[in-house]
Amino acid sequence: MAPPSRNPNKTESARAPGVRRRSLLASAAVLGAGALGATACSRVPTGDTLARLKSQGTVRLGIAGEAPYGYIDEKGEFTGEAVELAKIIFKRLGVDNVQPVATDFSSLIPGLKTQQFDVVSAGMYINKERCQQVIFSDPEYQMLDSFIVRKGNPKGLHTYADVVKKKAKFGTGTGYAEIAYAVDAGYKESDIVILQDPVAGLNAVEAGRIDVFGGTALTARGVVRKSRKAEATEAFAPLVDGKKHVDGGGFTFRPNDTKLRDAFNVEIHKMKKSGELFRVLKRFGFTKDEMTDLTAEELCK
Numbered sequence: 001m002a003p004p005s006r007n008p009n010k011t012e013s014a015r016a017p018g019v020r021r022r023s024l025l026a027s028a029a030v031l032g033a034g035a036l037g038a039t040a041c042s043r044v045p046t047g048d049t050l051a052r053l054k055s056q057g058t059v060r061l062g063i064a065g066e067a068p069y070g071y072i073d074e075k076g077e078f079t080g081e082a083v084e085l086a087k088i089i090f091k092r093l094g095v096d097n098v099q100p101v102a103t104d105f106s107s108l109i110p111g112l113k114t115q116q117f118d119v120v121s122a123g124m125y126i127n128k129e130r131c132q133q134v135i136f137s138d139p140e141y142q143m144l145d146s147f148i149v150r151k152g153n154p155k156g157l158h159t160y161a162d163v164v165k166k167k168a169k170f171g172t173g174t175g176y177a178e179i180a181y182a183v184d185a186g187y188k189e190s191d192i193v194i195l196q197d198p199v200a201g202l203n204a205v206e207a208g209r210i211d212v213f214g215g216t217a218l219t220a221r222g223v224v225r226k227s228r229k230a231e232a233t234e235a236f237a238p239l240v241d242g243k244k245h246v247d248g249g250g251f252t253f254r255p256n257d258t259k260l261r262d263a264f265n266v267e268i269h270k271m272k273k274s275g276e277l278f279r280v281l282k283r284f285g286f287t288k289d290e291m292t293d294l295t296a297e298e299l300c301k
């Protein structure tokens, strides 16, 4: 797995304006072709997204520039566990091409709902709040949290309760589930420093603008890999309703796309059973402990 760049300028230019423009232009082209396809082929049922995608031959994936889930690697190519899984699964569903569309994490659900992409492919955690807006596949992985802190962890931060107790300056990514974990632990929401992505979080920790950045354990581990000033804390389970909580990340679909989601789930389950899913995720740093039998139904509760 290519580690994410630590150069904020490089990251910005690699993942935001140019790429987004290109993606949206390409998406517009895809949309045009799709609309034409749907008109030309009257047998594509209205509202049947899977049939439309098959007819177009391309599916647009919403990604959020976060390694190892969905990101642009050092060769400038879109990759990540969710992107690679999507490539395999959509091909098996009869859709040969994937077109990633990069955006902020907090824009993934709004972008999905406004048709900017067809599925969110960013390893998004499945939780009650999100399940009121969208539907999820069963999770392809389960995950704990970790903090990015300065080397040596000078404030001794290992949990959200520590962050509150030690009056540490807390930051996390825009739209991240970690916002709620900090607030549940007693951190004032308006005091949270919201950052664009984990690379921006690392930069903020290194520069001393924040003491700690909260993210998934794999995100934190990956992003500090080349840092001389920061490290990732040991993975831990955040508390939800006072109980230790294990998250699960899956693919996100529009509420009406149950047929597409169900077809996707069939393939995910086949890949879990055969061991193929782990073989794909292993390349991105996942371990056997992060494979899961959790279901979206359980995580939505």
Ligand SMILES: CC1=N[C@H](C(=O)O)[C@@H](O)CN1
Residues within 6 Å of the ligand: 066, 069, 105, 122, 123, 124, 125, 126, 173, 175, 176, 177, 178, 214, 215, 216, 249
């Ligand atoms: C893969 C991922 N999961 C968390 C979430 O879903 O909010 C955030 O940490 C952002 N990235």
